[in-house]
Amino acid sequence: MFSRTSRTGPTRSSEALRLVKVTKVYGSAENAVTALDGVSLSLPAGSFTAVMGPSGSGKSSLLQCAAGLVRPDGGLVMVDGERMTGANEAELTKFRRRRIGFVFQQYNLLSTLTVAQNTVLPLKLAGRRIDRARTQEILTQVGLGDRLGHRPDELSGGQLQRVAIARALVTEPSLIFADEPTGALDLRSARDVLRLLQEAVRVHGRTVVMVTHDPVAASYADSVLFLADGRLAGRMTAPTVDAVAERLAHLGDAVGTRDNDMPMEV
Amino acid sequence: MFALAMRSIRQRPGRFLATLVAAFLGAAVTMTFNSMHDTAGATNIDHASSETLRLTGGVVGGYGTLLVFFAIASTLTVNVRQRGEEIELLRCIGATPAQIKRMVVGESVMVALVGTLLAVFPAMLGGQALLGMFQDSGQVAEGVDYAFGPIALTAGFTVTLVASVGAAFLAVRRATRAATGGRAPRNRLRNFAGIMALVAGTGSVCATFASDAKNPALMAAPAYGAIMLSVGFATFSPTLLRVLLGWLGRPIAARAGASVYLTVHNMRQRSVQLAGVLMPLVLFTGLAAATLYMQAIENDAIKASGLTKSVEAKNLETLNLVVVGIVVVFACLMLINSLYAATSYRGQEFGRQRLAGATPGQVLAMVGAEGLVLTVTGVFFGTVAGIAGILPFNLIRTDSALPDQGLGIWLGIVAVAAAATLITSLATACRTLRTPAVAAVTVAA
Numbered sequence: 001m002f003s004r005t006s007r008t009g010p011t012r013s014s015e016a017l018r019l020v021k022v023t024k025v026y027g028s029a030e031n032a033v034t035a036l037d038g039v040s041l042s043l044p045a046g047s048f049t050a051v052m053g054p055s056g057s058g059k060s061s062l063l064q065c066a067a068g069l070v071r072p073d074g075g076l077v078m079v080d081g082e083r084m085t086g087a088n089e090a091e092l093t094k095f096r097r098r099r100i101g102f103v104f105q106q107y108n109l110l111s112t113l114t115v116a117q118n119t120v121l122p123l124k125l126a127g128r129r130i131d132r133a134r135t136q137e138i139l140t141q142v143g144l145g146d147r148l149g150h151r152p153d154e155l156s157g158g159q160l161q162r163v164a165i166a167r168a169l170v171t172e173p174s175l176i177f178a179d180e181p182t183g184a185l186d187l188r189s190a191r192d193v194l195r196l197l198q199e200a201v202r203v204h205g206r207t208v209v210m211v212t213h214d215p216v217a218a219s220y221a222d223s224v225l226f227l228a229d230g231r232l233a234g235r236m237t238a239p240t241v242d243a244v245a246e247r248l249a250h251l252g253d254a255v256g257t258r259d260n261d262m263p264m265e266v
Numbered sequence: 267m268f269a270l271a272m273r274s275i276r277q278r279p280g281r282f283l284a285t286l287v288a289a290f291l292g293a294a295v296t297m298t299f300n301s302m303h304d305t306a307g308a309t310n311i312d313h314a315s316s317e318t319l320r321l322t323g324g325v326v327g328g329y330g331t332l333l334v335f336f337a338i339a340s341t342l343t344v345n346v347r348q349r350g351e352e353i354e355l356l357r358c359i360g361a362t363p364a365q366i367k368r369m370v371v372g373e374s375v376m377v378a379l380v381g382t383l384l385a386v387f388p389a390m391l392g393g394q395a396l397l398g399m400f401q402d403s404g405q406v407a408e409g410v411d412y413a414f415g416p417i418a419l420t421a422g423f424t425v426t427l428v429a430s431v432g433a434a435f436l437a438v439r440r441a442t443r444a445a446t447g448g449r450a451p452r453n454r455l456r457n458f459a460g461i462m463a464l465v466a467g468t469g470s471v472c473a474t475f476a477s478d479a480k481n482p483a484l485m486a487a488p489a490y491g492a493i494m495l496s497v498g499f500a501t502f503s504p505t506l507l508r509v510l511l512g513w514l515g516r517p518i519a520a521r522a523g524a525s526v527y528l529t530v531h532n533m534r535q536r537s538v539q540l541a542g543v544l545m546p547l548v549l550f551t552g553l554a555a556a557t558l559y560m561q562a563i564e565n566d567a568i569k570a571s572g573l574t575k576s577v578e579a580k581n582l583e584t585l586n587l588v589v590v591g592i593v594v595v596f597a598c599l600m601l602i603n604s605l606y607a608a609t610s611y612r613g614q615e616f617g618r619q620r621l622a623g624a625t626p627g628q629v630l631a632m633v634g635a636e637g638l639v640l641t642v643t644g645v646f647f648g649t650v651a652g653i654a655g656i657l658p659f660n661l662i663r664t665d666s667a668l669p670d671q672g673l674g675i676w677l678g679i680v681a682v683a684a685a686a687t688l689i690t691s692l693a694t695a696c697r698t699l700r701t702p703a704v705a706a707v708t709v710a711a
Contacts, residue, residue: 069621069704090625097623108618108707110528112535122623124524151535167622 013081016045016175016207017066022075024061024230035061036072037230045174048201048208050218050239052248053227059211060179062227066209067177068096080174097126101168101206103197105180107160109152109167115139116148119166126171135170142166142196158189165196169204176200178210182217194220215244226251282377284607288341288600289381289426292334295596297389297414297422298396299327304415305397315406321482322396322589327421329489330593333553334425336497337600338378339433340545344604346370346437347539348611353441363442367435374434378426385422390414396589403585460501467494467654474658484662485560489553492655496552499647500545504537507643525631528619532632533639539608544644546604547683550597551648554679556655557590562671563656567663598682602690609633609694616698617706626699633695637688644687645680 024036035058043049053059064070066077068084071092077084079099086092101122102108109118119139120130139145142162152160161181168176178197182190198220200206210221218224219241226234228251236247302323306316349370356366393414400406436455471491477484515530533540565583616629624632660669698706 064704070702089620090627093620093623093625102621104621104707106707108621110615110618110622112532117531118622121524121619124527125619125623125625125628127524171623 013174014045015042015081016047016079017041017043017209018076018078019062019066020076020078022062022065022072022077024058024065024070024072034230036065038075039227039230039232040075041225041232043207043209045207046201046205047223048198048221049210050221050224051209051211051227052213052215052218052224052244053233054248054251055213057227058230059213059227061230063177063179063209063211067100067102067175068092094126097122097171099173099175101171101173101176103161103164103168103176103178103181105183107152107157107164109160109163111152113151114148115144115150115152115155115163118152118163119170122167122171128171138166138169139163141169141199143192156189157185158192161185161189161193162196165193165200169200169206172204174207176206176208178208180212181210182212182214190214190217215241215248218244228252282345282373284603285342285345285374285377285430286381287603288338289378289430290385291596291599291603292338292429293382293385293422293426294389294392295592296327296331296334296425297385297418298392298592299323299330300421301389301393301412301414301418302327302396303417304413305393305410307415307417308411308413311410312407315410318400318405319397319410322400323417325483325486325489326589326593328486329493329553329557330596331421331425332490332493333549333593333597335429336493336549337546337597337604338426338429340500340542341600341604341607342374342430342433343437344539344542344607346434346441347542348607350441353438357442366442367438370438371431371434374430375427378430379423382422382426386414386419389418389422393418399585399588405585456501460498462498463494463501464498467491467496467498467651470494471654471658474662477662479662479665485557485564485659488560488655488659489556492552492556492651493549495651495654496548496648497545499552499651500541500548503544503548503643503647504541507540507639508534508537523628523631524624525628526635528624528632529635529639533636540640543605543608543640544647546597546601547640547644547687548648548651550594550601550686551645551679551683552651552655553597553648554594554682555649555652555676557594558587558675558679559652559656559669559671560659561586561590562675563660563663563669566670570664598686601683602686605687605690606694609691610698612695613698613701613706616695617701617703620699620703621707629699630692630695633691634688637691641684641687645683648683649676 019039019041021038021040022036023034023038026033026035037058039058039062051059051062061070065072066079068077068079068086079095082095082099084092084095086095110121113121116135116139120135123130136145136148139148142165144159144162144166147155147159152163155163164181176197181197182193185193194217197208197210201208201222208221210217212218219239221239223235223237224239224244224247225232226236226247233251234247236243300323302319305311306319306323353366353370356369357363361369390412394412397406397410397412401408401410468491470487473487474484474491477487511530511534515534519527519530565586568583619629619632620626656669657667661667
């Protein structure tokens with residue numbers, strides 16, 4: 001069933017994502033807010049990383065800059081060993097849709113398309129061949145093999161998020177970004193979604209970056225990056241729910257006393 | 267709730283712009299033509315002058331008023347439909363359906379009143395200019411003074427208020443019912459109204475045969491008929507379009523690119539919302555075809571009768587076309603207005619498509635393909651409605667089955683309809699696409 005995992009497109013770099021001194025400032029002049037303050041990090045291919053931090057710490061900005069949804073004001077973003085460039089949105093979109101899949105808190109499915117149509121939309125937009133059997137296979141994997149013809153308004157939140165995961169997997173991207181994927185789900189659906197993301201890493205060899213504020217969700221990842229005030233504020237490997245919660249609770253202390261630039265090697 | 271309605275207007279004037287523009291233009295056109303009745307009502311006016319003025323007020327003013335009514339109603343329907351999220355929010359914080367209804371209806375009353383008040387002065391100027399043209403062409407005596415009185419005001423306020431309140435009430439009823447989880451009403455009222463419009467249109471067109479060829483108001487019945495038929499067709503065209511796309515959609519979507527694929531699926535699912543945009547398009551095409559051709563036939567018939575070959579006759583021809591032209595231009599502006607309103611609210615949908623990997627070009631191509639399908643559908647039904655008005659008029663007026671006028675006017679109308687539809691939707695979509703995709707999906711437009 002998962003024999004296709006080795007067929008992951010062109011030569012894949014061992015480093016899935018690299019950020020070098022990425023900065024992002026919103027607003028201008030006196031009321032400017034620095035969302036990202038020179039963030040540098042590197043994530044190996046086939047890793048599952050959670051990004052955590054209090055509200056306003058820059059989690060979402062980090063994800064959006066890394067995913068090419070928002071243009072950073074400074075610094076360098078490299079996906080799959082290639083520098084993210086694009087003079088305009090069209091080029092950036094083309095770069096993105098070859099390498100990156102998305103899962104959002106609000107699903108962002110198109111209400112006019114069925115489950116199967118939503119899933120294959122990225123392929124359709126990229127002008128790639130659509131393999132019906134493969135679509136069926138992916139949707140069966142996420143547990144929706146019998147819902148191909150349903151429309152989003154006929155599904156529950158958990159099912160919608162699983163459609164979104166299928167849509168992110170279908171293009172066989174090297175990177176999958178998930179922005180609070182369990183934020184709107186009940187406990188059981190959340191667990192299903194997190195297991196699917198884990199599976200995407202372990203079985204399919206994708207790299208997953210997940211922004212979350214939930215220590216339980218973060219505990220499914222291989223490692224957790226902590227973010228505070230737009231800077232990296234620590235890293236934890238093999239996270240447990242309690243350890244993550246504890247670290248999160250004391251993140252404020254570190255920020256308060258921080259004067260040095262916290263050299264982060266991740 | 268009234269206070270909330272006022273605050274809602276004050277905080278987001280841009281949201282009400284489309285409705286305000288519709289109410290303003292509609293009231294201006296209605297009052298301009300209806301002030302001819304007021305002018306004709308003066309005590310010391312001669313018979314010929316009064317006749318000309320009453321005829322203009324009755325014929326053009328009459329079908330113009332009908333057109334204004336439907337144009338305002340369709341713009342408002344588009345506008346209220348877009349506010350589902352706000353209505354849902356109000357429901358969640360404890361507003362009863364009746365309160366929500368009062369708020370939305372209250373808002374539209376305010377907007378209609380403001381639009382009509384703003385239109386009073388321009389309508390006076392327009393009416394004065396119209397009277398001036400009649401006097402220049404010798405149809406109205408020089409001594410007649412312009413009057414703007416109760417008939418113009420009553421017509422202006424009644425038409426805008428009834429159209430606004432009626433449309434707002436129906437649209438919000440639909441929205442609140444859908445929000446409370448019950449299934450949305452099954453368009454029974456709408457289908458009934460559509461059938462009634464078709465019946466009334468057919469009746470009105472048939473009434474042409476009962477008139478005398480020399481009757482100066484001969485044009486009224488077929489023009490009314492063309493408008494009612496346009497409304498009826500516009501009500502049912504989305505359903506027909508959905509059926510047609512159901513047959514042709516799959517093979518087209520399979521062969522064409524991603525943009526056309528999205529277009530086909532979008533239009534099949536959103537066919538009910540499309541009615542709001544198709545209405546002004548069908549109305550414009552139907553009304554423009556009917557009135558411009560009928561005026562051309564009338565002009566040629568006068569010429570052929572050899573009664574007059576004077577300069578005045580030429581003036582008269584031009585003047586009649588100008589009068590008809592005002593109403594046609596109004597229909598075109600309403601088309602642009604409601605298309606703008608409908609497209610500018612689709613930012614969230616465009617954002618989702620972009621996040622799924624659509625380039626801005628692909629989104630624009632989709633909007634363009636939609637515009638093309640809309641134009642073809644609207645022009646088709648509008649032309650059918652127009653022809654239904656033209657043929658009886660031509661038969662009675664000239665005793666020949668088919669009019670001599672060529673396809674020139676029709677091609678012009680189609681060109682204007684296509685240009686207005688495509689340019690408006692593409693330009694609006696372009697503007698909407700300037701918002702980054704992530705921001706577009708989270709911020710409710």
